[in-house]
Amino acid sequence: MVLIKLDRIKNFLRFFHQLELSWQIYSLLLIYIIIMLIAFVLKFEIGILLLLLLIAIFVFIYYYTNRFVSRIKMIANQLAKDIKVVNENVYDNSAIGILLYDQNHRLSWGNSLANSIINYKNAVGQKLEDINPDLMTIIETIDKEWQVITYNEKHYRVSHDVNSRAIYWIEFENEYNIQQQYKNNRIVYGYLLLDDFDEVVQSLNDQEASNFDADLINELNNWAQQQDIYIKRIEDDKFLLLLNVKTLGKLENQKFKYFSEIREKYYARNIPISMSIGIAYSTDDKVKINRLAKEAQMNLDLALGRGGDQVVVKMDEEPARFYGGDTNPTEKRTNTRSKLVYQALINQIDQASNVIISGHKYPDMDSLSSALGIYKIATERRKLAKIIINESTFNTDIKNLLNSPQISYNLKNIFIDSETAKTHLNPKTLLILVDHHRPSLSEAEQLLVYGPNIVVIDHHRRSEEFPKQTVLTYIETTASSTSELVTEFFMNVRNDSEPVNRFEATALLAGIIVDTNNFSMRTGSRTFDAASYLKSRGADTEQIQRMLQEDLLDVKKRNQLIERTEFFDSVYAITQSESGLPIDNVTAAQAADGMLSLTHVEAAFVIFQRTMTSIGISARSLGKINVQKIMESLGGGGHLSNAAAQLENTTVDEAKELLLQAINQSK
Template sequence: MKKYGIINTMNRGVNIKKEKILKILQQFHELSFSWQIYSVSVLYLLITMIAFVRKWEIGILLFVLFLLIVVLLAYNINRFIFSVNEVAGKLVMNLDNIKDDVMNHTPIGILMYDEENRVVWGNHSALSIINKNDIVGKKLEQLSDEFTKILSLSDTWDIIKFSGKTYKIAHKSDVKTIYWIDFEKENEIIEYKKYNQLVFGYLLIDDYDELVQSLNDQEVADFDATLVTKLNEWAQEFDVYLKRIEDDKYMMLLNKVALEKIEEFEFKFFSELRDDYHSKNSPLSFSLGIAYANVEQFVISDLAKEAQFNLDLALARGGDQIVVKANDESARFYGGETQLQGNRTNTRSKLVYQALINQIKQASNVLIAGHVYPDMDSIGSALGIYKIVTEQRKMAKIIVNESQFNSDIQQLLSSPQISYNLKNIFLNHDSVREYMSSKTLIILVDHHRPSLSEAKELILKGYNTVIIDHHRRSEDFPAQSVLTYIEPYASSTGELITEFFMNMRNTIESLNHFEATALLAGIIVDTNNFSNRTGSRTFDAASYLKGRGADTEQIQRILKEDLELVKKRNHLIEKTEIVYDEYAISCGTDETIIDNITAAQAADNMLNLKHVEASFVIYRRSADTVAISARSIGQVNVQKIMESLGGGGHLSNAATQIDQVTVEEVKQLLLEKIENRRD
């Protein structure tokens, strides 16, 4: 029995060693470099076998050496594996500690939530920011109203006030996580830098010479003294350096902090001062151009040029407004709530005409473009310019998209009065490239925004461009404009082009009957039968065109309405809603396509309703586009409202179009803009 016990003990010892060896081999096999050791071992044994064949003494020596290596490896492998495991364990423990430290003690607030906006987890920084400890399971909106805005953010970092402090906040909606980074110190530095950020501006008294021309010297001195005193009081209130550099022009120097204070009040001082003088029958108004740079290094002369450009933009938009723009930002517009009387002269028309002829002579050929979805004024103006170009013996084409012609234009272009083949005049977009050269001149009529042009691609490529337009100038403007003739006081572009023929009637051939009819039709449509934006020069132009054979009876027939269109217009008027007591809004349906003329006529008619200051017709213009036609009596600047929606126009007549939206969505956008204006 004792013998069997010894044997069993020996067997157990063998089994224990066997298990230990197998465990060591398994651990060794799990090492990332074990396959490399296997490979070297196999290669070593092959070399040993070859040595046995060639010279057995060397083979034995190599084999003994291999056995020694195996013994040493077997002796130390357990200790080696233990050391590796110990290091790995410490590393994992350190990583867990680091992870815990990062998640709970980092200055970055982290908060996770579920599909119901209930908090799942938040680190210590997030709890400190929210200033609450028990947040798990609670809805974000219950913790703070500010979460509503945070949840609307995209994946970008935004600087937001939260619980009275400034943070950079990112909302990662895909993983339902919100991150906060304390931005207080950086924000303080940014605010401090604003005191050193220079702002340059020019202030111009609109039509100063006309204001004082009827005054004697003493009255002019009194007028200037009173005005300068009021301007200086305003400048002192907002820490503005104001220096008079001409009778009607001032230079302004201020910092960004002062500008922000002034913008907070939306330059109300100038509108109040204007209203005060208007009540005294003195039509005083101001135009300002203000510029600043968002970079630490800039050239002061460039800043002055930018301010002058902004002032020119304010004047081109009709004056009585302020344009503020940084070098890398979009312009901000204030004022422009009054319709100033135009100060146009025949002299300027003659000078522009001469400059236009010079540009045409220098060009190899001319491409004329109206705006997309052309109206009568756009087509008539294009035909008028075509006449001028061809009289200079230059080849000209009019870029059009005939699929966008409405019924009245189609009737005009099918007139029996046409003495030439329109197929030889009109050019579709697919054929434009054939007529392009480095000296091609682009002439834009009845628009100036590249985004609305039939020649958009050519403008963006930098070809020399001439602009003839009567819409208020917008910020979106061609970079390569070699000649700009924008007269917001004119009734139509057709009026401006007709004046070219009136002033130069002895130097070029007169308009034929068809061209005169097209130009007059454009004037009639844009003025709503001479009832809107009509001045003495409008009637002069119409009289001249009538003398050149313009057929008013044909125009009347062309502008006759189809019964279905009348029904559509009346239906739009029936659906009118009055908003805020003075805004009339009518919406078509997404299923019904309405042309721009019908919508514009409906907007005109809605303006005749009692107490209505502005009217808006929202309608589907095409399968992909919803448009707004806006009208105003003059108290509401519909141009600014339409510009905020990507459109433009005049103070009392404007429009826009938006792609890939519904009529109801556009209505909500419009209501937001109207509400912002009222605020």
């Protein structure tokens, strides 16, 4: 009996101590005892009553402890059952899909929503990758952060808890559609320019010009109405375009083919009209319309700098996207423009304290020859001038040029490396880039970060990468070479002194000959005018022929490249050098030129080991295929029919795969 009573007391105390209120009750009991003791001292009868009350409470607790504890346990058990049922209902009917898997990536459990999402009936125990490979992708790529994914053509927010091996899903279709609608309705700002509109109109009589103008405007208005675009003529040859992102997406999917169609339509009527378009938009909801207008104008300028007849689309700081540009621009240069640029150039030289001239990395004959021509102009203005070079990258023809017996000055006083060039920099230094405009391709790349005044003289189509501190830009994509542009500067000099000596004339003519492949490519009437002028100044064609003589080993390398030619889609000829066998870019370019003579070939690509860590690709085209766009997708550039790219830290075979992907994307 005593043991039963002791057990009852122990059970009560154990239960009591489990309560979070136990210390409060002990405190009240202590206060009660203190009050009772005080009552005994002050009023003995009251103390007796308080003591009897305390004894009665303990007796009540003693006799009703088991019943009280049992009742509490019964309530707790019932509550636990209710909570379990509620939890099961909550998890199973939750608006969040829950999917559990074990350590072997086998499905353990999923609630109703998860079942409807992945349709995993009778799949418990199966591997996730067998149910759907996308489930393994989620596990491998998604962490606790909620991410939006597309699964079975629907959109969900998904979170993955690695520790509990659980995937949580929230349906996001409605919200996604609202977001997409909002994004699709963002404003897109554009400018459309009619290339050579004034020249075209002047070539027509009044009636023909009026009919052409009315017909063209009607064509553009009909197109704009069909595409839900606002179009407004703001100048004779310029239009404002307002559209949204959704419409822009449709036009990009079509690759803006309408403008090729309208060009062909008017070309068939002997009206050579084409269009250049610059388009800008932003993901920033607070973007100002003035900013979009400026960016659209910059994109239009970029399209024109690349030869026109193309569309440039750019969003914020992302790379520009190019469409069109598949025709060679007509020659539009005039003596007046060349004279104005020359005058602006000598003004910049006169204002400078010194001049630094830079060609591109791995220089060719055109790069070095045009640099020598600019050096001549700078020294004629009595300015200290230097040319940045890297002798370790010289090809045989460059070495032959600099070893020419006709050279009339000490080369050590002309050439410096890029590190030495830094010591020549000051706030008034003028840096002139010739035969290139991309900072990443420049021998003066390290100098550009110091922010000198920059002049660009180039004949390659302008790329998005461009120096920011230019004070003069002269890019003529219709010129055969930069040597041709520099030669025209000398043709504009009006004084009694000889503008160029025999060595300089020979060097400039060599630059033209190499870049035109002996006047067979990209050659216009002004090319022959420049060559004629240089010949009159003593250019030695026999010396040029000696400079361009090839080593027998290089000839064998070129022929081996041509022998390894493979055909892709019948019109693409592709060859590659042996891995680990370095080939210079001149040999590769000559091989590409030779491959163009093969039957049915429209474009030729030579993939070659330039150095042990870099791969070069030389591209040539007969004009129907734009190899510039293909090379740009690989980080290179050039002309529609003559382009190149350089890939770092890759192999020849990997470069070939990248090239094939670029060709497929360009179609």
